[in-house]
Amino acid sequence: MFFSKYAALLHILVRMGDVAIVVLTACLAHWARFDSLLPAAPSNSAVLRVLLLTLLVFPLFGLYRSWRGESLGGEVARMALAWSTVMVTLLLSEWAVKSVEDYSRLWLGTWFVAALALLGLHRWVGRRLLGSIRARGIDARKVVLVGATHAGRRIVAAARQSPWMGLDVIGYVQTPYDQQTIADVPCAGDLDAFIASLQQDAPDQVWVALPMRAEAEIKRLLDATSELPTTIRLVPDLFGYELLNHQASMIAGVPVITLRGTRVEGHARIAKAVEDRLLALVILLLLAPLMVLIAIGVKLSSPGPVLYRQKRNGLGGKEIDVWKFRSMRMHVEPGGQVTQATANDPRVTRFGRFLRASSLDELPQFINVLQGQMSIVGPRPHAVAHNHYFRERLDGYMQRYGVKPGLTGLAQISGFRGETDTIEKMARRVECDIEYIKSWSIWLDLKIILRTPRVLLKRTNAY
Numbered sequence: 001m002f003f004s005k006y007a008a009l010l011h012i013l014v015r016m017g018d019v020a021i022v023v024l025t026a027c028l029a030h031w032a033r034f035d036s037l038l039p040a041a042p043s044n045s046a047v048l049r050v051l052l053l054t055l056l057v058f059p060l061f062g063l064y065r066s067w068r069g070e071s072l073g074g075e076v077a078r079m080a081l082a083w084s085t086v087m088v089t090l091l092l093s094e095w096a097v098k099s100v101e102d103y104s105r106l107w108l109g110t111w112f113v114a115a116l117a118l119l120g121l122h123r124w125v126g127r128r129l130l131g132s133i134r135a136r137g138i139d140a141r142k143v144v145l146v147g148a149t150h151a152g153r154r155i156v157a158a159a160r161q162s163p164w165m166g167l168d169v170i171g172y173v174q175t176p177y178d179q180q181t182i183a184d185v186p187c188a189g190d191l192d193a194f195i196a197s198l199q200q201d202a203p204d205q206v207w208v209a210l211p212m213r214a215e216a217e218i219k220r221l222l223d224a225t226s227e228l229p230t231t232i233r234l235v236p237d238l239f240g241y242e243l244l245n246h247q248a249s250m251i252a253g254v255p256v257i258t259l260r261g262t263r264v265e266g267h268a269r270i271a272k273a274v275e276d277r278l279l280a281l282v283i284l285l286l287l288a289p290l291m292v293l294i295a296i297g298v299k300l301s302s303p304g305p306v307l308y309r310q311k312r313n314g315l316g317g318k319e320i321d322v323w324k325f326r327s328m329r330m331h332v333e334p335g336g337q338v339t340q341a342t343a344n345d346p347r348v349t350r351f352g353r354f355l356r357a358s359s360l361d362e363l364p365q366f367i368n369v370l371q372g373q374m375s376i377v378g379p380r381p382h383a384v385a386h387n388h389y390f391r392e393r394l395d396g397y398m399q400r401y402g403v404k405p406g407l408t409g410l411a412q413i414s415g416f417r418g419e420t421d422t423i424e425k426m427a428r429r430v431e432c433d434i435e436y437i438k439s440w441s442i443w444l445d446l447k448i449i450l451r452t453p454r455v456l457l458k459r460t461n462a463y
Contacts, residue, residue: 025114152209264437322374
């Protein structure tokens with residue numbers, strides 16, 4: 001009990017530290033600008049208002065709840081958002097009363113940046129102190145795992161790898177759904193024996209790592225612990241399912257678990273659309289002279305149009321027309337088939353071979369990006385006939401169409417561009433596409449874009 005109070009005291013100290021940092025950085029920013037340590041009116045009234053807003057807004061963002069189980073990055077991100085909310089609220093209130101001109105923009109900017117940096121450092125130091133306490137077994141929580149499943153093994157391994165969380169798994173309960181034993185964790189008997197022992201020795205937390213079909217066992221456990229101060233956490237064993245960006249959320253106040261989804265939703269979709277159109281416009285303007293030269297080269301290489309359209313599947317599997325520079329001689333596929341180009345393919349012109357090897361034939365697809373049909377980064381669009389073929393042979397193949405197709409992607413910079421003449425090659429490409437959808441971010445897009453030119457210079461696997 002003493003150590004729990006000690007940990008609570010540390011949280012209070014963190015709150016007091018936030019207040020001290022807000023005031024201190026305001027004074028230091030003023031001193032750096034005006035050679036006076038204490039802010040002068042009306043700056044001192046702004047400091048007071050920001051201080052009150054900090055005391056009100058920071059708790060609303062959950063900055064003083066338990067850190068146990070949450071990453072430092074997640075907390076720092078919430079802190080940055082909370083601090084930004086405080087400063088924006090101050091500026092809006094001053095603008096409303098037409099007194100925003102009374103404040104130095106340099107002072108406000110310096111204050112914002114300095115406080116943001118020190119608040120982040122403050123949380124890192126606080127976590128190190130609290131983590132050091134918990135790693136020594138102080139303020140630890142006793143945990144019992146229900147279900148020796150794959151999910152149970154993974155959550156126990158994660159707890160052991162993060163001793164700063166102070167989660168001590170003291171045993172596991174056997175169930176009919178067990179798939180393995182949990183190394184170095186004693187067995188606490190079956191569910192009946194565990195429920196019978198709860199009145200004498202209840203753990204701090206119970207982790208239920210059972211599949212969704214075990215609703216009867218889960219309900220029994222909830223009923224048995226309804227009068228106990230024990231935290232029950234559900235760690236559903238979903239590893240038998242094909243998951244994509246699974247997460248817990250609320251819909252109209254009802255808790256739900258998303259088994260398959262995409263990160264590119266809502267604000268993220270808007271951000272990616274803005275990124276695509278801005279970059280596509282800039283790139284088209286820069287490459288316009290090169291594209292004119294390529295068009296002349298295509299026209300001289302063989303009779304036929306400079307550009308041609310291919311049917312591809314876009315977002316959600318909807319068919320779109322993708323633009324490319326023509327790299328083959330005009331021909332008709334027998335029986336409406338779509339045959340991938342191979343090494344020394346006689347259909348490909350000499351100039352077209354250069355275009356395909358360097359992927360310069362794909363440049364007109366920036367027009368598709370401006371039209372909103374494609375992204376600069378995403379899974380490469382395959383021919384419609386290839387999609388029909390591979391979707392029947394590769395599980396989860398069509399999940400790659402949960403986002404817009406792209407000119408380049410994680411598969412391309414990972415070495416899986418060009419011909420995919422075997423199921424294994426296509427499977428590796430699809431794995432990269434699914435990984436991209438799972439971990440998408442603007443930063444990941446930029447990294448892929450920056451690495452693409454180096455990959456194209458190698459001219460591998462593209463015919």
